[in-house]
Amino acid sequence: xSTSLEGYASSRRLPGDLAMWFFILAELSLFAILIIAFGVxxxxxxxxxxxxxxxxxxxxxxxxxxSLLTSGLFAALAxxxxxxxxxxxxxLLLLAALLSASVYVWLKLSEYAHLAGQGLGLxxxxxxxxxxxxxxxxxxxxxxxxxxxxxxxxxxxxxAYTPGSHSGLESGVLYxxxxxxxxxxxxxxxxxxx
Numbered sequence: 001x002s003t004s005l006e007g008y009a010s011s012r013r014l015p016g017d018l019a020m021w022f023f024i025l026a027e028l029s030l031f032a033i034l035i036i037a038f039g040v041x042x043x044x045x046x047x048x049x050x051x052x053x054x055x056x057x058x059x060x061x062x063x064x065x066x067s068l069l070t071s072g073l074f075a076a077l078a079x080x081x082x083x084x085x086x087x088x089x090x091x092l093l094l095l096a097a098l099l100s101a102s103v104y105v106w107l108k109l110s111e112y113a114h115l116a117g118q119g120l121g122l123x124x125x126x127x128x129x130x131x132x133x134x135x136x137x138x139x140x141x142x143x144x145x146x147x148x149x150x151x152x153x154x155x156x157x158x159x160a161y162t163p164g165s166h167s168g169l170e171s172g173v174l175y176x177x178x179x180x181x182x183x184x185x186x187x188x189x190x191x192x193x194x
Contacts, residue, residue, distance in 0.1 A: 024178045097153075098149040
C-alpha cells in the first residue's frame with residue numbers, strides 16, 4: 001500500500017519548475033496592483049474612463065483575446081503531444097501557437113500606432129496613461145512569450161524533450177498561460193466594462 005501512495009505522490013507533482021511558479025506569482029502580483037489601480041481610478045473618474053473607452057475598438061480587443069487563447073490552446077496541446085512521445089506534432093503545435101501569438105503582436109502594434117496617430121498617447125488623460133501602462137507591460141510579457149514559444153518549438157523539433165524530461169516545456173507553457181490569464185482580465189476591464 002505504501003508503494004502505491006509513493007507512486008501517487010510522484011505522479012501528482014507540480015508541473016514545471018518551482019522557480020517559474022515564483023516568477024509567475026511575482027508577475028501576477030504586479031499585474032494585480034496595476035489592475036486594482038485601474039479599477040479604483042475608473043470609479044473616481046467614471047465619465048473620463050467611459051468616454052475614453054469609446055475611443056478603443058472592442059472588436060480589436062476581442063480579436064486580441066481570441067489570438068492569445070488560441071495560442072494557449074496550441075501550447076497546451078503541444079505539451080500533451082510531448083508527454084505522449086510525439087515531439088514532431090508538439091513542434092508543429094508550438095509553431096501554430098507562435099503564429100497565433102504573432103497575430104496578437106501585429107494587432108496590438110496596429111492598435112498602438114492608430115491610438116498614437118490619434119494623439120491618444122500616454123499623457124492624453126488618466127485613462128490612456130493607465131491603458132498604456134497596463135497593456136504595454138502585458139505586451140512586453142507577450143514578446144518574451146513569443147521568444148519562449150519559438151525556443152520551445154526548436155527544442156521540440158530537435159527532440160530535446162522526452163515524456164520523462166520536459167519540465168522546461170511545462171514551465172514555458174505555464175508562462176504562456178499566465179500571459180493568457182492576465183489578458184482575459186484586461187480585455188473586459190479596459191475595453192468593455194463601464
